[in-house]
Amino acid sequence: MEKTIRFLRILRWFVPVPGVFLCWWTLPAFGRVPAVLMGIIASVWLWIILRDGVSMLIGQGIVREIGRTIRRYGNVDHLIEIRRIRSGVIARVYLIGQSASIEPVRRSLTECLDHSGLREYLWVMQVTQMRSRSDLKKTRMLLNRELLDALRERDTK
Structure with missing residues (x-):
């Protein structure tokens, strides 16, 4: 690819x-x-x-690698959201259900994307956990706010 x-x-x-x-x-x-x-x-x-x-090929590659990694990690219900912006690609991974910790998943996703060579196209990766799919709208709003706060903080430095 x-x-x-x-x-x-x-x-x-x-x-x-x-x-x-x-x-x-x-x-x-x-x-x-x-x-x-x-x-x-x-x-x-x-x-x-x-x-x-x-952009489509990059997004498909990122989704494919994230999906493989999550399937390797375990049978975790998840949603993957890819957003393209001028600076690069924002990938959001929503893990659905009660799982012990998202930190091992985050670490394995970062390692996998670094190894596949897609990390250079990825600007931001956000991994979060939700109780159910109905929480998607609220979780998305929280992640948007978190991303904007991080951008503002980066611009002031």
Whole structure:
């Protein structure tokens, strides 16, 4: 998967090539301004598709590794939430039910993501525990507040 992500990131820099060809091929039929606009629109559209594809692959890889790690740790009911922001990826793991401690799970998740090479894409990982799935909304609000407080604290330093 790392090779695919690297390939797509390199391919993004060649996005203007199809736009230039589109402009060149449509120039005689539509004229200069429409041809240039179509080339620019095609290039931007392809750039967005490649950027979203890279983000999707990174998110799927993180979810796959987190799921494997939690299954190895034990049969724990869980939810995984992936959010993409400009700085990177935020991964949230909600462990559902009463379990002894989430610290061993957090440690094994960190080790697994470090080993898989996905840690460089992960900006923040939050692991928390809930009693039931109905507590998701309240827990999400608490994690959002915690994340904002951490960001504010980091910005003031």
